[in-house]
Amino acid sequence: MASRVRDPALADRGALQIEWAEMHMPVVAKFIRERFTREKPLQGVRIGAVLHVTKETAALVRTLAAGGAEVRLAASNPLSTQDDVAAALAREEGIEVCAWRGMNEEEYFSCIRWVTEWRPNIVIDDGGDLHAMLHREYPEIAASVWGGTEETTTGVIRLRAMEKDGVLKYPAIAVNDARTKMMFDNRYGTGQSTIDGILRATNILFAGKVVVVAGYGWVGRGIALRARGMGARVIVTEVDPIRALEAVMDGFDVMPMIEAARRGDVFITATGDKKVIRREHFEVMKDGAILANAGHFNVEIWVPDLEEMAVAKRQVRPYVTEYRLTDGRRIYLLAEGRLVNLVAAEGHPSEVMDMSFANQALSAEYLVKNRGKLEPRVYVVPREIDEEVARLKLKAMGISIDTLTEEQKEYLSSWQL
Template identity: 65%
Template sequence: MSQKFSSLAEEGRLRTEWAEMHMPVLRLIRERFEKEKPLKGVKIGACLHVTTETANLMKTLVAGGAEVALCASNPLSTKDDVVAHLVEHEKMKVYARYGESREEYYEHIDKVLDIGPNITLDDGADLISTIHAKRQDLIANIYGGVEETTTGVIRLRNMAEKGVLKYPIIAANDAATKHHFDNRHGTGQKTLDGIMRATNILIAGKIFVVCGYGWCGRGVAMRAHGMGANVVVIEVDPIKALEAVMDGFRVMPIAEAARLGDIFVTVTGNKWAINREHIATMKDGAILANNGHFDVEIDVVRLKEMALSQRRIRQHVVEYTLPSGNRIYLLAEGRLVGQTAAEAHPAEIMDMSFAIQALAAEYLLKEHGSLENKVYLIPQEVDHSIARLKLKSMGIEMDELTEEQKEYLSSWTVGT
């Protein structure tokens, strides 16, 4: 290895060690895995954001006896020092680099699949969809997969409903310890972090438009409001829209909000939440950011077609000048702003999310013979065990039901 690569690997090792200090639940799982080796002989293919937190998940799976291969789930979220650390110090198969082309992205997915995985770990379902589209010869040896994101789960549930899903999936995203914390607190913090690092602007006083009020949108709106922004929410679901109103936010159509907003963030899981018509009415200086998994939520292609000129102002900021003379600023190429312009979720958040991934892999190995080709929730007892471990690591104790209380809750004869 070159001296430069070794230096990069050492930087990655230190940053991964720092993340590990803040991931106590995953550490406890790793300690058990090292003793029990529940994944011995299992091959795991992973398509995830290659970060320090992901490195600790990979180390946990290897501690459990698995052979792993990892590629990136986003071309701009890879931390090259982490790749160097895993390759040089941990001797793992990692196929990723920051800024890889679309062609390289899918070449790396194929290299991961070349190990013949028994379990797949996905963040956006690109690994699973590639298997179903091009590598169906691998399916006979696959026990199941785990999906991390809202967008990926939507894709996979559609596949299951149409009868084309070929192996069972655990929806890690739908675990309470995932969406309550990762999607809300993690996405909320990392989105604001990405915007501020990219732009160095003041959030307070801005009209901050959040497209989508699922768990991620709730988190973004909450964090923006906490920093003094005037938050506007865009929704198509009446229940979520009503919830946003009750949470104290203005709700309106995007066509109306487009004329008002200073900062726009998309977290919908759908394409073209902000389209050409919306962009055309935005005021000079409007900032567009996406934190949905795929780069389709803002119609970047039409934005480029509309613009008379474009130039890069800062590392993650491109200015597009429209025929009206108004300048629109796109962050992180319309990709995950919190992954690209910042360091993604804090380690404390990914501690729970990756604990789910590790325990879901163990669960699939034990139970795959009894599972159908459907999308499953993680068992509640696993979800609760992760929450208890997290509370314990924080030094927090909680009450338990007494026998009398349990009996009362299970009874139908005791009333007023």
């Protein structure tokens, strides 16, 4: 199957979107791409990628191709593809795409299967569906993969579960856990883009609202910080006592979801787990409560309970579904419970994805260079890659920093004063 996109005629418009993103992604689209173009470290390598097909992803894919790779790209979410970007990528040499906005479940997994059956050497995933399919349905192909990377917290959890169960068949780099990814993409990127998605979908005023944030990892921290910055009163729910304590020390109210459900105007899930907001919570929510998800999969807000409870359902705005309950209360679900920042908006700002995708490009190069030397387990991004991404980002921003003198290095490495 050749590339499959919604409308190839959208390619010119998509090219402009990619140009805009790349102007704000100098690490991936300038520094790394220039070196990759000269050195061709990925020459002849097949890279299978399952990512959100956005203008920022296009910058990464074009850099991989510039390094000599052949790339097949499928969507990591049925509703996140930017169709013009997919069309623009599909017409570039060395890149094939299977993605369009609004895929059904069968179409979604058929595109991932299209990537898998191509027998890629390196796999790049966002959420773990590609890794899971390789191991569950194509173990013989998985055994031939040189290595993989993973973009999200959810996907890294799945990879570590595979490693724990002794079934992981290739080395995998947890790109999500790089400091230049999680501290910036997860916190600042998701924090801003989630609020952006909610505002585009609803046009509500955040000031004065009670916003409930479920989960206080890097994503939850970013959302809570941005919501407070817009004047919202923020409640955090957590199951981890250390994170809950951190939220308290950061000045947020912390309580169980069943209590927060009675108070909240807007609910945002960011846990990576399922059934975080469910029937008992819906039963006590205010009339007009708004539900949004910032976690990878559409399981955090348990929509089956909402469907069972509703006596009427209608779409009142793009990406806003109203559920009317038996007592007349209305609950509004955004983006079908999927990633609100990518469904109702454009995802993370290009500037922050620059660092995340720089880690992806350099990790792919690392896996190629170390083919056959790594065991089938989950690895952190090598420190030298993480720090190189930070250095290049600072360089792009025109910022210089100090360096240690030899005397200072010796002092820090010795136990004798």
